[in-house]
Amino acid sequence: MIPNLRIILIEDEAATARNLEFILKEINPDIEVITTLQSIAESVDYLSACNHDYDLIFSDIRLSDGLSFEIFRQTSIKKPVIFVTAYSDYALEAFRNNGIDYVLKPFDKEEIQRTLLKYNTIIAADIKLEQTKTSALLQQLQSATKNYKKSFLIHYCGRLIPVDSAKISWFYTANEIVYACTADGQKYTIEFTLEQLERELNPELFFRANRQFIVNRNAIDTIEYFFNGRLLIKIHPSPQEQVIVSKAKAMMFRKWLDQ
Known part of the structure; x- marks a missing residue:
């Protein structure tokens, strides 16, 4: 109590x-x-x-x-x-x-x-x-000071492929499936939720931008002001969906980048 x-x-x-x-x-x-x-x-x-x-x-x-x-x-x-x-x-x-x-x-x-x-x-x-x-x-x-997840062992075309966490530009979820996209544009499905990834990934390198995206700071190209106090993040490789940081998270996101 x-x-x-x-x-x-x-x-x-x-x-x-x-x-x-x-x-x-x-x-x-x-x-x-x-x-x-x-x-x-x-x-x-x-x-x-x-x-x-x-x-x-x-x-x-x-x-x-x-x-x-x-x-x-x-x-x-x-x-x-x-x-x-x-x-x-x-x-x-x-x-x-x-x-x-x-x-x-x-x-x-x-x-x-x-x-x-x-x-x-x-x-x-x-x-x-x-x-x-x-x-x-x-x-x-x-x-x-836990050891954050350094790599993912991913099932891909009948094989297991180790992918370094730092090489993943963004994670995206849609229809209860989570995708990881690497800096060279390769997209994989992974058996994690974004909530699990938040706990496993280094918070100095990755940020939960919204309900759909976790982004790698090294993948961010530019940040644009969006309406109603939100921010539009341009990342590479560019996903099909826009990556928008809510007004509530905008200051936290800017502080996270400015360190």
Whole structure:
């Protein structure tokens, strides 16, 4: 059972913050997001003046004005922190800053529920944060720095062909079939869903653009502004369908490319 929590979000992507708050409310409608802070400066000001009347912080790591760890160096935070990020590089640093868990983007309801249950277990057992954060973050570090799928063994014309993940330009799903297209234009069918691929592929190299496409950053030629705040991605080889990033994901996509 997830308790009624008062939560602070530190996240500079408005769409991600809204999505996280929506998921938290789905898990328990009585969870209250007190505020969403978008920068180091804003967070330091708020947390320095705050009376600590909250239970938990969800924090992104890369903010517009630097790494969020600077917030915890400049303030006296005694509440636990769950770090939510697209990058696996910072797990040990998160451990040093009151972290009890490390969630990789893109996250889903099940992942957020799992991390809240971990928080609940720690609090219910009355275990001191200092005694638990080491093992919790080191376990998460092992998960965060997992070996991503390097190749696919694909059935093709009665043969098995190994194809390097990095050579696949995009994955596409239609009629419950998933296709992988390589940089030289060869298209294969593979026995994975896009959801499974999201978990198996390196998130620094691949991005889930929409419900139909996962794209390789090295396959992207140009990005064009589309109507209603969306983005149109031109990739090679060019698929038959347009690859459009939704308005909700546009900022996350641009941030993913600009690293």
